[in-house]
Amino acid sequence: MTKYTADTTSPNLLKFSLDMDSGVVVLEFDEIVAKDSLDPTAITLQYAEYAGSSTNLYSILNATNNADNINDLVVKFTLGNTDMNNIKGLTGLAISSDTTFLRSTSDLITDTAGNSMTRVADGAALGVTNYTFDTTRPKCSAYVLQENGYLIMQFSETIDYLTMNASALKISDGASSSNFYQLTEESAVFYGSYDTTLTLQLNGDFSGLQTLNLGVSQLTSYLSFAKGFLSDTAGNKIEGVPDSDPMLMGPSLNSYDLDMDEGTMKLYFSETVMGTSTSAKPENLTFDATALNFVYGEENYT
Numbered sequence: 001m002t003k004y005t006a007d008t009t010s011p012n013l014l015k016f017s018l019d020m021d022s023g024v025v026v027l028e029f030d031e032i033v034a035k036d037s038l039d040p041t042a043i044t045l046q047y048a049e050y051a052g053s054s055t056n057l058y059s060i061l062n063a064t065n066n067a068d069n070i071n072d073l074v075v076k077f078t079l080g081n082t083d084m085n086n087i088k089g090l091t092g093l094a095i096s097s098d099t100t101f102l103r104s105t106s107d108l109i110t111d112t113a114g115n116s117m118t119r120v121a122d123g124a125a126l127g128v129t130n131y132t133f134d135t136t137r138p139k140c141s142a143y144v145l146q147e148n149g150y151l152i153m154q155f156s157e158t159i160d161y162l163t164m165n166a167s168a169l170k171i172s173d174g175a176s177s178s179n180f181y182q183l184t185e186e187s188a189v190f191y192g193s194y195d196t197t198l199t200l201q202l203n204g205d206f207s208g209l210q211t212l213n214l215g216v217s218q219l220t221s222y223l224s225f226a227k228g229f230l231s232d233t234a235g236n237k238i239e240g241v242p243d244s245d246p247m248l249m250g251p252s253l254n255s256y257d258l259d260m261d262e263g264t265m266k267l268y269f270s271e272t273v274m275g276t277s278t279s280a281k282p283e284n285l286t287f288d289a290t291a292l293n294f295v296y297g298e299e300n301y302t
Contacts, residue, residue, distance in 0.1 A: 007113035013120055016102055017130035018045075020087075020094060020234070023079035025063075026130075029117070033109045035069040040077045042108040047092050047099045050123045056092040056099070058083070071112055082293065088134070088158035088233045089194035095234070096133075101125035134234035140241065142250045143223055145171070145215045149206035150190060153198045160233045161192050166200060168229040171209060173220045176244050181209050194233055222246035 011033050017026040025040070040063035047056035062080035069075045079087070087094050094100045103125040106116040120126055139156040146152065151169075166187035172180035186204040202209070209215040224247070227240040241247050251273050257266040273287070 007111065008115060009111075010106070010115045010118045011109065011111045012118050013102075013104070013108070013126060015129040016126060017132075018094060018100055018128050019132040020084075020134040021132055021136055023084050024066075024076060025079065026074060026076050027109075028074050029109070029111075030073075031111055032071055032073060033075060033117070034112050034114075035065070035071055035075055037110040038065050038069070038075050038077065039107055039109070040065070040079075042105045044103050045087065045094055046101050046103060046122070046125055047094075049101055049125045049127065051101075051103075051125070052122070056090055058087050058090060058093060061086075075109070085158045085196055091160075091194060091233055094131075097128050097131040100128040100131055102128070134232065135236060137227075137236045138230075138232045138238045140223075140225075140238065140247065143247065144249055144251070145221050149202045151187070151200040151202055153200070155196050155198070155232075155238075158194050158196055158233055159198060159238070160194060160231050160235075161189050161198055163231045164189060164198065164200075165229055166205075168226045170224045170243065170246075171214050172222045172224065172243070172246060173214060174222055175246060177222070179212060179214065180243075181205070181212055181214050184208075198230075218249050221249035223249070 009031070011029045011031045014028050014030050016028065019025075025043075040060045042060075044057055044059045046058075047054060051057045060079065060083055062082055063077045064080065066076035066078065092099060103120045103122050104117075106119040109117050111117075136157070138159055141154050141156055143151065143153040166183045166185060169183040169187070170180050171183070183200075183202070183205045187200050187202045190199040190201040206215070214220050224241045224243045224245075225238075227237045229238055229240070231237050251269040253267060253269055255268045257268075259265070
């Protein structure tokens with residue numbers, strides 16, 4: 001070989017797809033890219049080709065690159081739960097192909113010669129080629145009824161609090177029990193937000209519960225509801241919890257201590273909880289520290 005010319009051409013993103021059910025994002029480029037250089041945090045999803053100062057845009061925080069990626073024209077990654085739920089909380093973003101656009105910095109990926117890709121700027125954001133709707137119904141994963149009359153519910157994904165129908169909720173003292181209380185319109189959303197948590201202020205319903213000796217302990221706090229209780233932000237109705245198999249109230253996190261000098265953290269719960277791997281009974285392991293998420297503004301750490 002008498003002359004060698006290095007590759008100095010930047011790769012370009014040609015198209016992308018987004019699956020709002022699974023969280024999978026597929027990127028296609030005009031030349032082979034290096035899979036190990038993929039950094040999804042360089043991506044911002046936005047509602048239009050130009051977003052400007054709109055709130056309907058979202059910069060990816062945590063995603064997992066597909067383990068099957070190879071150096072190729074196409075690479076994939078999967079959005080984390082935090083990203084998925086945050087995006088679903090922005091009800092004008094990624095709700096259809098018409099509201100799904102992508103921009104990115106040049107840090108998104110390089111080609112196999114190390115050339116950074118050409119950035120995709122606001123004003124020239126790339127519209128989604130293939131869009132898959134969220135069709136998964138949300139679930140209630142836990143709840144707690146507090147002594148001050150607040151009912152806090154945790155869900156598997158972001159829910160639309162505006163669809164909440166409190167009268168679909170029932171609290172009893174056991175499966176198919178005749179001692180139950182059906183909530184009414186007295187109960188209202190305490191703080192309205194598109195989130196994975198919903199807080200209801202029971203108001204007069206709380207007194208009604210206490211009259212029947214319900215909601216005064218864990219074993220008098222079984223929750224059931226119909227699928228018409230609420231929906232997620234994509235319109236999928238929640239999976240119902242039947243009276244024959246109601247949910248038992250679980251513990252709630254009351255407070256915590258964080259020692260940044262020692263690197264230790266103490267969690268204080270409303271009741272006794274099962275052990276950890278270092279406890280006297282490690283076979284009772286239920287604690288998973290990876291479920292903890294520290295948030296400051298748009299920054300978060302799991």
